[in-house]
Amino acid sequence: MTAHQVQWLFLGLVAILTLSGLFGAAARRLGQPAVVGEILAGILIGPSLFGGAVADALLPADIRPALTALANLGLALFMFAIGYELRFAELRGRSGLAVRVSVFSVALPFVLGVLLALGIAGAHPVRSRAGFVLFLGAAMSVTAFPVLARILADRGLDRTRLGGVALAGAALSDLFAWGLLGLAVTVAGAAGQQRMLLVPVYLAVMSLGVRPLLKRVFAGADEHGVSPAMIGALLVALLLSCWATEWMGIHFIFGAFLLGAIAPRGGRRDLSTEVTGRFEAVSGLLLPAYFVLAATRVNLAEVGLSGIGELALILLTAVIGKFAGAYAGARVSAVPKLQSAALATLMNARGLTEIVILTVGLQLAVIDTQLYSLLVVMALVTTAMAGPVLQLLERRAGGDARRLGDFEYDHQSLGSVPRISSKTGM
C-alpha cells in the first residue's frame, strides 16, 4: 500500500463510520432499526445521485478492494454469530406454532416469487433461467432474524410469547431461505460444477470432524471460561469453512453460518455471550462497511418507468406473500387475529439478511443491477414498515405492548404449547 492509499483507507473508514453512525442514529430516532439508515446512506452516496460522484470521492476505486476485504471479514463474523445464536432449544414447547408460521411464511412468498420471476425473466438478461426463478423465490421468502430481534427488543416485546414465536419462526425461515438460496446458487452454476459435488463431503467433514474437534478444544470452557486459544481455533475453523464454501462456488456466508450452527455453546455454562461478545466489536466496526458498500451498488437513476411498475409488483408480491403466509400459519394455529397480524408484520421485515442475499445474487450475476436496485428498495420498505404497523396494532390492543405480546390461544386446537402435545398435534 502506498502512503496515499493508507491515507484514503483511513478517510474511507471515517466516511463509512460517520455516515452509518449518523444515518443509523437518525433511523433509530424515527423508530426504525439502524440498518435502514445505513442502507439509505449507501444509496444516497451511490450512483443514484450525481452519478455516484460522492461515493467515488469518499471511497476511491483503489481502496475499494481493501474496504471490501474488511467488509467481508465483518460479514463472515456476523453470519457466524447468526448461526451461533440459532437456539434450537427455544423451539421447545412452541415448535408446532413456530414451524407452521415459518413454513407458511416461506412457502407462499416463495411460490409468488417464482411466479413473478417467470413473468419478468424475459425483461432481464439472465445467466440461468432456473437459477433466476429460484433466486427470486428465495429472495421473497427471507426474514431478517437479527433485525427482528432488534425490533422486538426496541418495542419491549422480546420476552413475550409473541416475541418467542416470532424469533423461533424467523430462525426456521432463515434456515429454509438459506437452503433455497443455496439451491438457486447451485442451479445457477456460478462456479465449477464439479466442485459443488463435494458439498456432501464438506458437510460430513464439518459435522463428523470439525464439530467434535471444536467440542474437544472447548472442553475446559465450562470451568475456566473461553481462552484466547479457543477463540483462535474457532477463527481458523471459521476462515477455513468460509474458504471451503467459496472454493466450491457457494458463497462464504454459508460456511460462516454453518460453522456458527455447529460451534459448541457450552454445557453447564452458556458461552454464547463470551464468544460472540469478542466478535461483536470487530463486526460492529466492519459490518456497517458491508451495508454501505452494498447499497452504493444500487442505481435508482437507471430505473425507468417500467422499473417503477416492476418495483410495485415486487413490493406487492413480497408483502402479500409474506404477510398472508405468516398470518395464515398463525391463524391455523388458532392465534388471535391481532397477534397473527403482529407476527406477520414481524416476519415481513427483511432488512440485513435480504441485502446479504441480494449481494450474492449480484456478485454471481444471477440478477442484474436494475433488479438488484429494486430488490434493495423492497428490503428497505418491508423493514421500515414493521415499526409503524406494529404501533398501529399495539394501539388496537389497548396501547400496551404486553397485551399484544402475551396472548392466550387454545392449546387443544391445532396450536400446541406443551411439549408432549406438540409431538402429537398436527
Next chain:
Amino acid sequence: MTAHQVQWLFLGLVAILTLSGLFGAAARRLGQPAVVGEILAGILIGPSLFGGAVADALLPADIRPALTALANLGLALFMFAIGYELRFAELRGRSGLAVRVSVFSVALPFVLGVLLALGIAGAHPVRSRAGFVLFLGAAMSVTAFPVLARILADRGLDRTRLGGVALAGAALSDLFAWGLLGLAVTVAGAAGQQRMLLVPVYLAVMSLGVRPLLKRVFAGADEHGVSPAMIGALLVALLLSCWATEWMGIHFIFGAFLLGAIAPRGGRRDLSTEVTGRFEAVSGLLLPAYFVLAATRVNLAEVGLSGIGELALILLTAVIGKFAGAYAGARVSAVPKLQSAALATLMNARGLTEIVILTVGLQLAVIDTQLYSLLVVMALVTTAMAGPVLQLLERRAGGDARRLGDFEYDHQSLGSVPRISSKTGM
C-alpha cells in the same frame, strides 16, 4: 474482489493466524513472549529461506494490499491502546527514579547508535544522512512497553516495586523514543516538507479541540458506562488522527498513539478496560498479521560476511547502550545492584515497538532492506534475552521473584519514593 481473491484472503488469514498461534505458543512454552515466535514465523516464511517461496504461496501478491490494510488497522488500534495505557499517575511517588532510569536508558544507546550510524552510513545507500543517523539512534533507544508488561506479568513481578519502576521507565522511554523517531522521520524528509510545518497546528487541534470534545462525548460514561456511540466517536477521532499524521508525512502510528494519550480515561470510574477491551479483540486478530507481514520483509539470505560483522556491532551497541544506561540510572538512584541489573535487563527488551519503528524506517526508505533485516534480528535477540537473564538474577536473589522485585533503597539519597521528596530531590 474476485472470488479467487476472497478465497485467498481467507486462506492467507488462516496461514497467519495458524503460524502466529503455533509459533507464539511455542515461544511462550520456552518462557518467551509470543511476539518472539510471531516474528520468527514471519522470518521463516520470508525470503531468507527458499527465496520467499513459502510466503509467496501462502500470501499471494494480489491479496497483500488487503492483508496490509487489515494489519495497519490492527496496528492503529494497538498504538492507540499503548498511548491510552500510559499511566502518568503511576509515575507519582517514583517519578525521580523512573525519570532517571529512562533518561539514562535512552541517552546512552542513542549516543552509541548515532556513533554506529556515522561509522556504517558509508556502506548503505541512504536518502538522508542526518535522518539515517537520527533513526539509528532512535532505533537503539527503544524499549517495548507492551512486551515488558507481558514479561513482568509472566514472572509475577508486575505488582512489585521493580515492576512499577520498569513500567513507568519504559513508558517514559517510549515517549522519548517516539519523539526521536518523529525527529528522524522529519529530518529524513520523507514526504512534503511543507505539510510538516502543520504539526504544531495538528497538536493544537488535538489538545484544544479533540481532547475537550471527546471529554464531553464521554461525560456520561462515569455513570452509564461506555456506549457504542462513544466508541464510534473515538474510532472516528482515531482514524482522523491517523489520517492527519500520515498526510503530513509522519507515520500514522504517531496519530494513533497521541489520540490514545489524550483520550478520556474516566473520572470516578476507570474506563480503560471497557474501552481497550473492545479493541483488543480486533487488534488481537489483526496485529499478528502485522508482525508476520513485517518479518516476511526480512531477508537474511542477502546478509553476507560483512553483514554478520555489522550485526555483531549492532547487537553490542544495542545491548551495552541500553543495559549500561539503565543500570547507571538505577544505581545513581541507589537501587541495589541486583535490582538495577534486573531493571536494565527489562529495559533492553525491544520486541514489538522496535518492529513498528523499523517498518516505518523501511517504508520511508530511511534504511535499506539489509539493515532492516539486521535490526529485526537485534530486536528479536534483545527481547529473547530478557527471560533467561531475569531467571538468572532471580536465582541469585534466592529463587524468589518477590525478593528480586521488592527492594529497599535509601530514600534520602538520590532516589525518592515519597511524593514530596520526588519534587525536591535531584
